[in-house]
Amino acid sequence: MEAIERLIVSEPDTPPATPPGAAAEQARRAGRDTLAQLLRRTRTRTLRLAQAFEAALGPALAVPQSPELNPPLWELGHIAWFTDRWVARQPAHQRERGARADPTATLAPARQAARGLDADALYDSSGVPHDARWSLPLPDLAATRADLQASLDETLALLARAPDTDDGLYAFRLALFHEDMHDEAWCYMAQALDIDAGESAPPPPAANDSTLSLDACVWTLGWQGPGFAFDNELGSQTVELAPFDIDAQAVSWARYLPAVDARAVPVPRYLKHDNGRWWQRAAGQWHALDLSAPACHLSATEALAWCAWAARRLPTEAEWEHAAHHAPGFHWGQVWEWTASPFAPSPGFEPHPYRDYSQPWFDGRPVLKGASWATAPQMRHPRYRNFFTADRCDILAGFRSVALPR
Secondary structure (H helix, E strand, O other): OOOOOOEEOOOOOOOOOOOOOHHHHHHHOOOHHHHHHHHHHHHHHHHHHHHHHHHHHOOOOOOOOOOOOOOHHHHHHHHHHHHHHHOOOOOHHHHOOHHHOOOOOOOOOOHHHHHOOOHHHHHOOOOOOHHHHHHOOOOOHHHHHHHHHHHHHHHHHHHHHOOOOHHHHHHHHHHHHHHHHHHHHHHHHHHHHOOOOOEEOOOOOOOOOOEEEEOOEEEEEOOOOOOOOOHHHOOOEEEEEOOEEEEOOOOEHHHHHHHHHOOOOOOOOOEEEEOOEEEEEEOOEEEEOOOOOEOOOOOHHHHHHHHHHHOEEOOOHHHHHHHHHHOOOOOOOOOEEEEEEEOOOOOOOOOOOOOOOOHHHOOOOEEEEEOOOOOOHHHOOOOOOEEOOOOOOOOOEEOOOEEOOO
């Protein structure tokens, strides 16, 4: 097995050549040529992550069953299956309708059918319960890699002939962003499994505990204009914001850990205190904790407990977005950030063809904003709405806070 080259996903604290979110803005409007490049780049990352897992786990990619994880071999097959389901197997006249495609339209057979396999019964996340994924008769790693390559080849061939319109490219953009999400999941799966995925966080920016003051305004939530949007981003909703003071950066370990010392919050996952200092587990090793780094692998419950101890609060989704768009010095992108807003549909919400992306999860779980160091550049959009249950601390999440009214 070749040595795994460590990838620093984003650069240290240097002035960005483009504003935060610019790559994601461009990707959501990307034409065929740019989209083809992004699909190839993301697939290269997927295969590199799979190689790192193979080096750590062996070709079976066997891991203990956990509610936080999917079997890595299933993850790989699911990526190829999802792309095929929405691109190659969807009738062309439906694919070219974009977000208006009929999800019940008859699909072409999956390529695995020629080998006597029912790909839908193996990889359809809407139909295969999580617990069942651990006992499925999955193709081996070599066959799964071959399926990934065949899927990419067919996707790129269809992309080259697709209408260069938002509707015509919708399914291809969806496939790209779906794979990007799973690539990030590989990074926090690696952390949970205590293995080295070959990627790591960049050095944190210079510590900045200052706050930014924003005036009262009316902010409009929701995606505006052309390009790709997830269904939960559509539908404008205006929110009246009172003046507020918000942290310039996500809360650092230096700010968070005094609450641990005060027993206001528990010792965070992946941390230990030994010989008078804090240590963090990452890539299968213990490292001295950088206190200037954003506190990470925190649940929303822990974030709220810290806010109660510090006499502060979490920002709302609208406050976070307004600050990200208009407050100079508002730095984001190292950790996902819990907000005080529930993941809920906008007025007039209509699910897109992938029905299970948003609709099943409108259950009160919090919205997370921003991005983590493991988030692909084309996914780092300030309008993007991430969502997990409040107890999840395996994901790359932290938070920033807002001052309470005087």
